[in-house]
Amino acid sequence: MTEPTRPSGAATRLTVLTGESDQWRHRPLYAEVVHRAHEAGLAGASVFRGVEGFGASSPVHTSRLLSLSEDLPVAVVIVDEDARIREFPPRLDGLVTGGLVTLEPCEVVRCAGGGAAG
Numbered sequence: 497m498t499e500p501t502r503p504s505g506a507a508t509r510l511t512v513l514t515g516e517s518d519q520w521r522h523r524p525l526y527a528e529v530v531h532r533a534h535e536a537g538l539a540g541a542s543v544f545r546g547v548e549g550f551g552a553s554s555p556v557h558t559s560r561l562l563s564l565s566e567d568l569p570v571a572v573v574i575v576d577e578d579a580r581i582r583e584f585p586p587r588l589d590g591l592v593t594g595g596l597v598t599l600e601p602c603e604v605v606r607c608a609g610g611g612a613a614g
Contacts, residue, residue: 505603507578507601507603508577509599510598513570514569514595515551515594518594518595525595526570532588533584536583537580539574539580540575540576541573542573543572546568546569547568581599582599
């Protein structure tokens with residue numbers, strides 16, 4: 497495992513959007529993405545469960561209807577220095593096959609550490 501960084505100032509946010517029921521080798525896909533980000537020494541990763549959403553080829557999933565609540569949207573958000581984030585997507589090859597991966601510039605105004613996201 498690589499030692500995690502503590503970004504400050506200009507950074508990049510990588511977001512992986514997928515479904516809660518998506519799996520990788522009998523493990524939730526979002527958990528595998530977090531594990532690989534940790535292994536890569538990225539500053540931190542957080543998983544957010546959506547209450548409603550849809551993808552390019554799926555119906556709307558919502559927590560408001562019990563019958564549709566088993567595959568809610570999930571976002572894995574990772575923030576680190578631009579160069580470190582841009583090295584990470586190849587680790588997702590073959591892993592994220594039905595979701596969406598985005599990169600956005602952002603600014604870190606505080607990175608206290610010790611919390612859920614590093």
